[in-house]
Amino acid sequence: MQKCKNCKQEFSFRQIYKSFWLGYRSIECDNCRTTYEHSFRNRWLGGLSVGLGLLFGGLVQSSLEISFAYKMLISVLVTIFIMTLFSRLFVSYMTFEKE
Numbered sequence: 001m002q003k004c005k006n007c008k009q010e011f012s013f014r015q016i017y018k019s020f021w022l023g024y025r026s027i028e029c030d031n032c033r034t035t036y037e038h039s040f041r042n043r044w045l046g047g048l049s050v051g052l053g054l055l056f057g058g059l060v061q062s063s064l065e066i067s068f069a070y071k072m073l074i075s076v077l078v079t080i081f082i083m084t085l086f087s088r089l090f091v092s093y094m095t096f097e098k099e
């Protein structure tokens with residue numbers, strides 16, 4: 001995980017993950033209150049998580065031979081699951097720039 005450039009305090013997983021799901025909200029160092037904004041790379045990783053989620057959701061939808069309502073339900077659940085999975089994985093690769 002990235003460290004604060006000011007005081008070397010490491011950003012927490014929870015801090016980064018939460019700010020990501022709040023629409024790339026800026027994060028603040030717990031120690032020295034310096035604020036950081038998401039780099040372009042994080043937006044790309046976020047887009048990739050959503051894209052992969054939709055892709056897998058779509059694959060499930062087209063491969064199942066069940067009623068429409070179940071298909072929708074299962075594909076939505078798969079989309080959410082994959083999006084959550086990849087965004088969690090990507091958190092440790094996210095980088096921030098001082099505001």
Ligand SMILES: [Zn+2]
Pocket residue numbers: 004005006007008009029030031032033034
């Ligand atoms: Zn700091």
